[in-house]
Amino acid sequence: MTLTDTPATAAAAPTRRAGHWIDDWRPEDPEFWENGGRQVARRNLIWSIFAEHLGFSVWLIWSVSSAFLLQMGFSFTPQQLFVLVALPNLVGSLLRLPYTFAVPRFGGRNWTMISAALLLVPTLLFAVAVQDQGTPYWVFCLIAATAGFGGGNFASSMANINFYYPASKKGTALGLNAAGGNAGVAVIQLLLPVIIGGAGIFGLVKASEGGLHLQTAGFVYAGLAVLATIAAYLWMDNLTGATSKPREQLQVVRKPHTWIMALLYIGTFGSFIGYSAAMPLLIKLNFWVPEPAPLGTGIYFAYFAFLGAGIGSVTRPLGGWLADKYGGARVTLGAFTGMVVFTLAVLVTLMQLTPNPTADPAVASDNQSLFPWFLGFFLLIFASTGIGNGSTYKMIxxxxxxxxxxxxxxxxxxxxxxxxxxxxxxxxALGVIGAIGAMGGFLIPIAFSSPWVYDPLSATKGAFVVFTAYYLLCAAVTYAVYLRTSTKVTRLAVAGV
Structure with a gap:
């Protein structure tokens, strides 16, 4: 729709001037909201979701492509592959703060155009690099770092949509916006193996018999980046009332709630993005061996890696809806409780695994029997992170x-x-907290690769022990600050969030 479609009799309807700027925006006014505000907000939400979805896909393109590099002829160690997976998350988390400030500075529509166009850098460089087996590892590291552009998109998108909706609907709107972006992780992990010819899908498409073509994924997503840029130009808006100075925005770092919520968001979103990035390699290193060639033995990661991110994405708007209904703090506490229980269950499963050598199909077969338990408990962790993501963003x-x-x-x-x-x-605050929380996406793959631990399986077990302890801490903080009514915390706690 366009704003000219709104009936002229609706005096409270929003109007748009040149450059897609809206000067009068009052979502808390029921008449304004019903007479055009809702439609404008929904239109911007739809295209924000599309651009953010694409950003997440590009951000996590290395999470699954790294598992194919060895088949492409590149000689990288497991530690090197985990670093390639982790680098985009590091850069993406660092970019979230300036991306948040960019929305008030340039306008939500304008910055969506710029951030979508920037995705051409990591996608085209990726397409070029994977075609040359002589490309050195350090070049791959630099290109993987540029994929962090996609991670920054989340912060600007969430900050932008936050201005469009009334308080009573923010949980659901932000949950949908985030879920649409988070789903980009699942989509890239599902479709990249198909796009490059590495796997079939539901019997509808078969794996390529002509080898892998990783560069195809880069070119496809470069084309989608152009499409997202054009869509933002045509159908999104800027809000004059959303402008502010960076100095005013940075005042949030002085508030204790900013840092407390950042601690919690590391546990929810940091876990979601970190586990999503690491899951393909975790499956490949522990449940599959390349011999006998060409199919190998055990569980093929390409058929399962997308499930975790998919579950986490679907449950994120559920977390926002539950938070709108029951309060964000209660739902967040429940999410962390689930994460503690299910992480311990994954750890018990890992204790029964045999370290997976590179050429022993018998070991892969033994581990394969434990895979359903590993996958099931891991998916429950993802579901908990999704609910926690939605509820924490409602709390802010x-x-x-x-x-x-x-x-x-x-x-x-x-x-x-x-x-x-x-x-x-x-x-x-959404940008600051999102930036800090996304650091979990860097720390989790690094913890799994732990170069100081010789046995990768031992490193994985140790990482899950640390993660369990962190979730216990987050649950305790949520209860003590936002749910307990003791006078000792009254000054800090905000009841009913």
Whole structure:
């Protein structure tokens, strides 16, 4: 739709001037929302989801392509492959802060165009590098780092959509926006093996008999980046009221809630993106051996790697909806409880595995019998991370809004101004918290590769022990700060978030 489609009699309807800028945006006004605001918000949400979905796909393109590099003739160690998986997550987390600040500076529509166009860099470089077996490892590291552009998209997209929706609908809207982006991880892990000829899909497409063509994936996603740029240009908007100065946004780093929520978000989103990045290699290293060639023995990662990210993406809007209904803190505590239980279950399964040598099909067969348990418990972890992602992102704007309401009187201009400022601060907080939380996506693959541990399986077991302890800490913090009513925490806690 276009804004000219809105009936002229709807006096409260939003209007758009040159450059797709909307000067009057009042989502908390019921008349404004029903007379055009809802439609504009939905249109921007749809195209924001598309651009963010593409960004996530590019961000995680190395998570599955790294598992194919050996078959392409590249000689990299497991530690080197895990580093290639981890580097985009490191860069993506660092870029989230400037990407968040870019929305108020350039406008949500304008920055979506720029960030989508930047995805041409990692996709085209990827397509060129994988065609040459002489490409040195350090070049691969640099190219993998540029995939972090896709990770930055999440922060700007979430900060932008936060301005469009009223408080009562933020949990669901932000959950849908994030889920659409998160689903890009599952889609790239499902479709990349098919696109490059490395695997079939549901019997509809067969694996290529002419070898692997990794470069095809790079070219396909470069084309999609162009499409996302054009779509943002045609159908998205900028909000004048969403502008603010970086100095004003950075004030959120002084608030204890910013750092507490960042701690929790490392546990939810950091786990989601870190496990998503590492899962293909975890399956390949522990449940599959390349002999006898060409098919190998055991579990082929390409058929299962996408499931975790898919489950985590689907449950994210569920977490937002549950948070809208029951309160974000309660749902977050439940998510961390589930993560503790299911991580311990995965650890018990790993204790029964035999270290998987590179050429012993018998070992792969033994481990293969444990794979359903490993996969089932791992998928439950992903489901918990998705719910926790949705609920924590509901908590953030709720915390800032509650503080604004507590400090002002209902129905006064001061209350209106305070809520407007709180929305801007919450959007900035979403970027800061998202940037810190995404660091988990770097730390988890590095923990699995632990170069100081000779046996990769031992490194994996040790990593899950550390992760369990961290989830216990997050559960305790959630309860103590946001659910407990003791007077000792009253000054910090925000009830009902």
């Amino acid at each position: 704007p709720a915390i800032w809004r509650r503080e604004a309401e507590t400090a002002t009187t209902a129905g006064t201009p001061e209350r209106t101004a305070a809520i407007t400022a709180a929305t801007k601060q919450a959007s900035a």
